[in-house]
Amino acid sequence: MTISGNQTAKLAANVPTDQGRFGDFGGRYVPETLTRALDELVVEYEAARNDPKFQAELTELLRSFVGRPSPLYYAERLTARCGGSQIWFKREDLNHTGAHKINNTLGQALLTIRMGKSRVIAETGAGQHGVATATACARFGLPCIVYMGEEDVRRQAPNVFSMKLLGAEVRAVSSGSRTLRDAINEAMRDWMSSVESTHYIIGSVVGPHPFPMMVRDFQSIIGTEARQQCLAQLGRLPDRVVACVGGGSNAAGMFYPFINDPGVHLTGVEAGGLGAGCGEHASPLTYGDPGVLHGSYSYVMQDNDGQTSDVHSISAGLDYPGVGPEHSYWKNAGRVEYKTCEDRDALKAFDAVAACEGILPALESSHAVSQAMKIASTGCHDEIVVVCLSGRGDKDASEIARLRDVQLGLDEASHET
């Protein structure tokens, strides 16, 4: 679908509304108990956004603590292997703590302090957001509790231990599917009781207003840098930008600064899991319908009674039945194209990046790489494809070993969980 420059300008400028609406999507479907805290967060975030001191402090932290800007790197041998368009990586894997998640947690930790709140809670799937939250909290001396589904505690064990080393308390969640969705439920329940003293640092562009907007803004540093780097290093904008979509934060942060560039084609990649069957994937934008989950109206996997369906992905960070409302908006407006990548293709991309580039990408990011490789292989060499390499894959090494029946000497470490 083609979109005129005017239309895309409207896309970026007017969302979300004061009610947190991205077109029809978003909003705030949460118990009344949380309303006041969310209203306060809107006001406080707006003030912080316009406060040069806050912005300067965050920028300095991103430079000296995170190591930003993250490089834009030419994946030369991977490009040669695909035999078409140039593949470039936006290296969020090189950030401190190894993923894009820290961009958001530092911003929200500064807000926590600004709001005078003394305790932080978070949910995590892959553990990257948990580690990034634990890190930000250690950096500012805030007590931190991280909720994590039991299934994810198992498959992302290295991150669980890291969170503990950083002083966070990790609470394993045994309800429901024991994955990210249940971790969010449990964090919300904690917040229902603790809302007066506690800030909930949500890890993606999901949840009630203003979270989807705020997390997008904090993550937009990814796309803002990538756009400048393209202009500086390549002398022009890229043709295509690709990112994986779990809740959708790395993709939102990567895409948002390109939304008004109609010549830049944007592709979000959902977890295709084992296939298109119900329960086999985690691709609400591709296979789901609009509905309400975790406080906002967006595409979601649910049954005819509105009960959330089980989903599957090899990657804990993408194993989520919902998606941020702005992605639903971009999908319906035709501004972003959403594709799926199956488990086995993500693993193939993982291997290709390891072999060709000497980088272990996160399994989440491998989904984006897989799609980029597909695109590149049919393109010509002067076409530029930028992939958000949202995180590094060290956390996934033991799970990949398990899937391949490789015995590791890691048993002691997993007992720590």
Place this chain on the structure above:
Amino acid sequence: MSLIDDLFARLRTSGEKALMPFVTAGDPDIAFTGRILAELDRRGCHLAEVGIPYSDPIADGPVIQSSYTRALDRSTTLEQILAMLQTRSSSNGMPIVTMVSFSIVLRWGLERYIENAKAAGVSGAIVPDLPLEESAALAEICRREDFSLIQLVTPTTPRDRALQIAETSTGFLYYVSVTGITGERNDLPPDLIDTVGWLREQTPLPVCIGFGISRAAHVQQLAPVADGLIVGSAIVRRIATAAQNPPDAVLEDVGGYVGELLAALNER
């Protein structure tokens, strides 16, 4: 006038208060829910809240959460629940309101949900994840259908907002006693009585208190300041024993328990 309006008009005239038990539909199965509603009616409860099981209830503590999980594990559907309520409604018992997530209402379609619930003899809905700002469309349909949409006020609600909520609520106003999730509490907040007293001066609507209430002492303490009291987890916890115990024993246990609360309600 809905059945709920009639109920509270009657109670206010006679100076009585309402006991409003909550049960999860489909725990341990639909037939048992029908029997427990009949028992609650027989014991003299004034209104029942029927919880529609939901996969991701963020306002609920472990007791109600696990009852929802049990019901959904048995593939309980909304259609089955409404069919059971319909059978019951022909016997003209106490009014029923559903406690239902907006995820479910939206999936069914707002009009379809209200029409079907009404046809099943349901008098109103409490939608705990639908705050004032998001409720206009549903409120409009409810008004048209003379179906109560019961809104919630909590300890974190600023007073001017509480007044706005009271203005849009119909049937009664639900005051959530604690900042937190459902579940039994030993002690209730010290300022609860004052806040509810203030609310009742501001609105002609009946004000009912829920969350945390489980003991006869709570009932004695709160009945004078409220129009009704809602008891959930304490009942659901008793029903949860139905997996191990004979249904009749569980019915007797729950019946006996609400009997004690009803006695405390009138003991003033």
